[in-house]
Amino acid sequence: MPHIVAAAVSAGLPGKVPVADYEACPVTHAVRMLGDKWTLLVLMLLAERAHRFNELHRRVDGISQRMLTRTLRTLEDDGLVVRTVFPTIPPGVEYGLTARGRELLVPLSALADWVVRDSAA
Amino acid sequence: MPHIVAAAVSAGLPGKVPVADYEACPVTHAVRMLGDKWTLLVLMLLAERAHRFNELHRRVDGISQRMLTRTLRTLEDDGLVVRTVFPTIPPGVEYGLTARGRELLVPLSALADWVVRDSAA
DNA sequence: CCGGATCCTATAGGATACTG
DNA sequence: CAGTATCCTATAGGATCCGG
Numbered sequence: 001m002p003h004i005v006a007a008a009v010s011a012g013l014p015g016k017v018p019v020a021d022y023e024a025c026p027v028t029h030a031v032r033m034l035g036d037k038w039t040l041l042v043l044m045l046l047a048e049r050a051h052r053f054n055e056l057h058r059r060v061d062g063i064s065q066r067m068l069t070r071t072l073r074t075l076e077d078d079g080l081v082v083r084t085v086f087p088t089i090p091p092g093v094e095y096g097l098t099a100r101g102r103e104l105l106v107p108l109s110a111l112a113d114w115v116v117r118d119s120a121a
Numbered sequence: 122m123p124h125i126v127a128a129a130v131s132a133g134l135p136g137k138v139p140v141a142d143y144e145a146c147p148v149t150h151a152v153r154m155l156g157d158k159w160t161l162l163v164l165m166l167l168a169e170r171a172h173r174f175n176e177l178h179r180r181v182d183g184i185s186q187r188m189l190t191r192t193l194r195t196l197e198d199d200g201l202v203v204r205t206v207f208p209t210i211p212p213g214v215e216y217g218l219t220a221r222g223r224e225l226l227v228p229l230s231a232l233a234d235w236v237v238r239d240s241a242a
Numbered sequence: 243c244c245g246g247a248t249c250c251t252a253t254a255g256g257a258t259a260c261t262g
Numbered sequence: 263c264a265g266t267a268t269c270c271t272a273t274a275g276g277a278t279c280c281g282g
Binding site for chain 4: 157158159184185186187188191211212
């Protein structure tokens, strides 16, 4: 199965969809990651500009240090965010979007636009 | 704040984003709902055609009856799925996408396409 | 056939304290 | 400054049984 959405729209899914296929689908992984509690907000702040860790921590009202770290790490592992260390004293760390991260904003914005237009009606 | 993604891309977010605003944003709600464990798969099966409850239960390998009910109820509350009851004996129930649900497939497919093209690289 | 009610477990996420 | 480690709680989700 290439990806579940395309498969469904074009060829149709098999009679019983194996749970392993669904779990392995990159689209499944992507929407789950986007659905994590703080992912969207962090992504939007980084879309604006690169941020220092504590700077993000101050702007994201209510997030715990632990979850900010975890959210950034996940985004980094998915290649959407890049972490840059400045060997100053004390060391500074900057988080910014990768090219991939900025590209994601295009279809994500389209989805967001639809949601807003739709929820207005 | 109209919606967080547009706000970020155009005007920029306020210095500190109030957690209440983030939680109230319809886009936040939408991506979280899409990120729920079974939402995507159920949506794709219903995109193919309308299904009976047990028919879905058989096709979605590994889902519990409880979660299928909850997933469908949530989709129905969000106006993406419609539930039709046939007063036969025993009663039959059919679930299908609403017009809104079919419209959602457009930006969702675009996102899915990007994810797949991206994860191939 | 289509669920609701109940109970249980696993995981997401928060609070706090500590370090290079 | 930018985390890691630990502990704790809340919620998502699964299993099972029951009813219209």
